[in-house]
Amino acid sequence: MRFLIAAAAAVCLAHGSAAQTTPAPSPIPAEVQRTLETLRARAMASDDAYALTESLTTEVGPRLAGSAAEARARDWAVAQLRARRFENIRIEPFAIPYWRATRQEAAVVAPSQQPLRIVALGGSAATPEGGLEAEVARFASLAALRDAAPSSVAGRIVFVDEGMTATMDGSGYGAAVPRRSACPRLAREKGAAACVIRSVGTDGHRFPHQGTTADFAAGTRVPAAALSNPDADQLARLIARGPVRMRLDIAIEREAAAQSGNVIAEIRGRSAPEEIVLLAAHLDSWEEGTGAIDDAAGVGVIIATADLIRQLPRRPRRTIRLLIAGAEETGVFGGAEYARAHAEELPWHVLALESDFGAGRIWRFRSRFGAGAGGHHAAMAQALNAAEVMVSDTQPAFGGADIAAARAAGVPVIDLGQDGLDYFDYHHTADDTLDKVDPANLRQNVAAWAIAVYLAAEMDWDFRAAE
Amino acid sequence: MRFLIAAAAAVCLAHGSAAQTTPAPSPIPAEVQRTLETLRARAMASDDAYALTESLTTEVGPRLAGSAAEARARDWAVAQLRARRFENIRIEPFAIPYWRATRQEAAVVAPSQQPLRIVALGGSAATPEGGLEAEVARFASLAALRDAAPSSVAGRIVFVDEGMTATMDGSGYGAAVPRRSACPRLAREKGAAACVIRSVGTDGHRFPHQGTTADFAAGTRVPAAALSNPDADQLARLIARGPVRMRLDIAIEREAAAQSGNVIAEIRGRSAPEEIVLLAAHLDSWEEGTGAIDDAAGVGVIIATADLIRQLPRRPRRTIRLLIAGAEETGVFGGAEYARAHAEELPWHVLALESDFGAGRIWRFRSRFGAGAGGHHAAMAQALNAAEVMVSDTQPAFGGADIAAARAAGVPVIDLGQDGLDYFDYHHTADDTLDKVDPANLRQNVAAWAIAVYLAAEMDWDFRAAE
Numbered sequence: 001m002r003f004l005i006a007a008a009a010a011v012c013l014a015h016g017s018a019a020q021t022t023p024a025p026s027p028i029p030a031e032v033q034r035t036l037e038t039l040r041a042r043a044m045a046s047d048d049a050y051a052l053t054e055s056l057t058t059e060v061g062p063r064l065a066g067s068a069a070e071a072r073a074r075d076w077a078v079a080q081l082r083a084r085r086f087e088n089i090r091i092e093p094f095a096i097p098y099w100r101a102t103r104q105e106a107a108v109v110a111p112s113q114q115p116l117r118i119v120a121l122g123g124s125a126a127t128p129e130g131g132l133e134a135e136v137a138r139f140a141s142l143a144a145l146r147d148a149a150p151s152s153v154a155g156r157i158v159f160v161d162e163g164m165t166a167t168m169d170g171s172g173y174g175a176a177v178p179r180r181s182a183c184p185r186l187a188r189e190k191g192a193a194a195c196v197i198r199s200v201g202t203d204g205h206r207f208p209h210q211g212t213t214a215d216f217a218a219g220t221r222v223p224a225a226a227l228s229n230p231d232a233d234q235l236a237r238l239i240a241r242g243p244v245r246m247r248l249d250i251a252i253e254r255e256a257a258a259q260s261g262n263v264i265a266e267i268r269g270r271s272a273p274e275e276i277v278l279l280a281a282h283l284d285s286w287e288e289g290t291g292a293i294d295d296a297a298g299v300g301v302i303i304a305t306a307d308l309i310r311q312l313p314r315r316p317r318r319t320i321r322l323l324i325a326g327a328e329e330t331g332v333f334g335g336a337e338y339a340r341a342h343a344e345e346l347p348w349h350v351l352a353l354e355s356d357f358g359a360g361r362i363w364r365f366r367s368r369f370g371a372g373a374g375g376h377h378a379a380m381a382q383a384l385n386a387a388e389v390m391v392s393d394t395q396p397a398f399g400g401a402d403i404a405a406a407r408a409a410g411v412p413v414i415d416l417g418q419d420g421l422d423y424f425d426y427h428h429t430a431d432d433t434l435d436k437v438d439p440a441n442l443r444q445n446v447a448a449w450a451i452a453v454y455l456a457a458e459m460d461w462d463f464r465a466a467e
Numbered sequence: 468m469r470f471l472i473a474a475a476a477a478v479c480l481a482h483g484s485a486a487q488t489t490p491a492p493s494p495i496p497a498e499v500q501r502t503l504e505t506l507r508a509r510a511m512a513s514d515d516a517y518a519l520t521e522s523l524t525t526e527v528g529p530r531l532a533g534s535a536a537e538a539r540a541r542d543w544a545v546a547q548l549r550a551r552r553f554e555n556i557r558i559e560p561f562a563i564p565y566w567r568a569t570r571q572e573a574a575v576v577a578p579s580q581q582p583l584r585i586v587a588l589g590g591s592a593a594t595p596e597g598g599l600e601a602e603v604a605r606f607a608s609l610a611a612l613r614d615a616a617p618s619s620v621a622g623r624i625v626f627v628d629e630g631m632t633a634t635m636d637g638s639g640y641g642a643a644v645p646r647r648s649a650c651p652r653l654a655r656e657k658g659a660a661a662c663v664i665r666s667v668g669t670d671g672h673r674f675p676h677q678g679t680t681a682d683f684a685a686g687t688r689v690p691a692a693a694l695s696n697p698d699a700d701q702l703a704r705l706i707a708r709g710p711v712r713m714r715l716d717i718a719i720e721r722e723a724a725a726q727s728g729n730v731i732a733e734i735r736g737r738s739a740p741e742e743i744v745l746l747a748a749h750l751d752s753w754e755e756g757t758g759a760i761d762d763a764a765g766v767g768v769i770i771a772t773a774d775l776i777r778q779l780p781r782r783p784r785r786t787i788r789l790l791i792a793g794a795e796e797t798g799v800f801g802g803a804e805y806a807r808a809h810a811e812e813l814p815w816h817v818l819a820l821e822s823d824f825g826a827g828r829i830w831r832f833r834s835r836f837g838a839g840a841g842g843h844h845a846a847m848a849q850a851l852n853a854a855e856v857m858v859s860d861t862q863p864a865f866g867g868a869d870i871a872a873a874r875a876a877g878v879p880v881i882d883l884g885q886d887g888l889d890y891f892d893y894h895h896t897a898d899d900t901l902d903k904v905d906p907a908n909l910r911q912n913v914a915a916w917a918i919a920v921y922l923a924a925e926m927d928w929d930f931r932a933a934e
Binding site: 057059060062069072108113115207229230233234237241290429430435 | 521526528575578582674697700701756897898
């Protein structure tokens, strides 16, 4: 309950004379508080976010960046936004490198013949026609591969067999991702034939976890793939018994410039329309699943949140803008394009937030505000208690991939942090499907989002400046 | 605790004069009880069954009935049994129809393009070269398909969308299996192009569940496949929106007569070697996983149990025989062959039991004994309490698939019933891998098995006859 103490302290500083035992007067006017309660109650009574998630994952399904399916998803988003009478609905197109695996097969060929379940990592090179075959060199970590003599690697298939820790806040991902992004380059530098990694994932199912590499745009120079955790276990057990030979067969299609795009829509502000609160999520998904938790649920949350606010009798002071980004998975192309295309507007972005961590309950609030804006943090945290977001943390917020470029340009961000303990069980796998989304959690997500977004759009708080 | 009452009642009948408040004298001599305790303690201190499970699933991997991998599994079993100095180790070969899917792909093609995850059901016909495409006709149950007018089915892909209930004792399976076994024939009778079913499985992962059809040997006359549960959900949601067309592409290889075989080994009895206690499990598995819970764990349990008894200073009165059966999955060919080849010996089989329901803890004891053998049931149930098998049930035992023919010929059977609440999450899927096996559970399994098997082999109990 650290935030209650922080909130009290902040209020005491602002109202120096108040005794610590007196409840601090809220900086939020009663009328705004009534509206927040209306929004919360309506969010908790609505399955709109779930219906949107269901619609996108069912009607469009998988939507790889730059594919025809991603284009259909843009059309879907425009239709949804039009039906809800948002303003300034538009697609902002841009070109991206397109990459897709058309075959991704692997097998142990000696000492016994056994299939392995893999996916090619984003940007992977193809194997030679008919596949390649080599002995496997196992490394317990990326660091061990880094330290390895090239002679122990050359000509082999490198296998980086490092695990991942499940955490509520997803911090295990950051620790695990380097083996995915860096392995192909390291393997190549030491003369390896290919690189396979234990999936960046926390489940024990036969689903390899997709994801991009550091070399997506240029393409990795050796084939790179992820094994499911049980397959990595099997390979490790076989290697413990003696030399293992693996066959890898990866075919790729590429285009230098394929079409992607961001979908934008707004609720224009009533008195400060040039000031923008930006709500982001991304439309594309990896191909194996239907991208329900990554990130149809986020798309559902931001549209449902904005639509709740749109239905109020009076629109808020500031503009609420939706950024439904394209091509996040393969390299955050949509987020970069948004920051580029809207660079002149970024100083008018008073706050940005993204929903891209699944469909769990929101348990934690973080912000990245200017030094003097702690009072806004405290007031927002307290308001979020109504949606049962009970933890406030003074670590700076991350924001989200698609608003990272905006954040880097100085736009204040908040995190409405979801419980992601099982997020990396499904993330980037075939198993990322609608049944992993709990409608009750999405209701709570929208309740918390509506509170934070309405406050940011209605109050004249400056999250950047000192008070 | 029904069995304690039953046990007390049985003992009271046998010893008519004993007062109900006096503890009934055990029919098990103290020396035998000491041996049971030794066996139990050694079982609980040993990971032998797990090591066997690990070895078979790692070194052989998947082992489809009639394949080269199944032959390697027989060699593995013979090597294990020789290393443990069992007696009369032999392979009893037989021929089976061989069937394997070499391609099994499906997709929704309208109103949107979306891949679906399927497996071809055992015995499925191939689609025409290049696949077939048709509108899907959904039926909420097999009964609904049975009642359907042929005009609503003809030319379509029938989709039987019936769920399955998870239960500890696996009784949900019996209720669900008819849709797998009967669907292709029913579909064909009504002129359908193909039949797909919601998997006979209880999980929510993208793993379709394999399994055989009633027409395995002759082959189904229409292609037949199972969808994973999330894919069945997706298909049902799409159908709720309007007509759906599906493409199905199944390629099959077949041989009329491939090689399979049962592996047999014994511990010969010291004074009644012609009397046999039969311990069964099966060696083959479906191809997608490594058959860890179905049935490498069972193979591990029966070998480890027999080996514990073999290591006693004095062998038991009767012969303990292992039946490590081939070709169970595709049609219980090994069990039928055993009953045929050993028909003359079946009257000397005093008891048979099989481990083929995964790797969960044993919680329940059942028997199928002659009318007068209730005392043996009660005594065995009470002895099993030491291994924490606390539930005894007077419903007749099932025995197991590979000993069903023996049971039909009058051989008494018992069930050491495992907790199978999650068994059908993994059963017949790619996800049936070693990580689903808990070594602690296998220790308890062997403890219970050793108690039941030693009692059956050492005591002169007649499970068939009245006392």
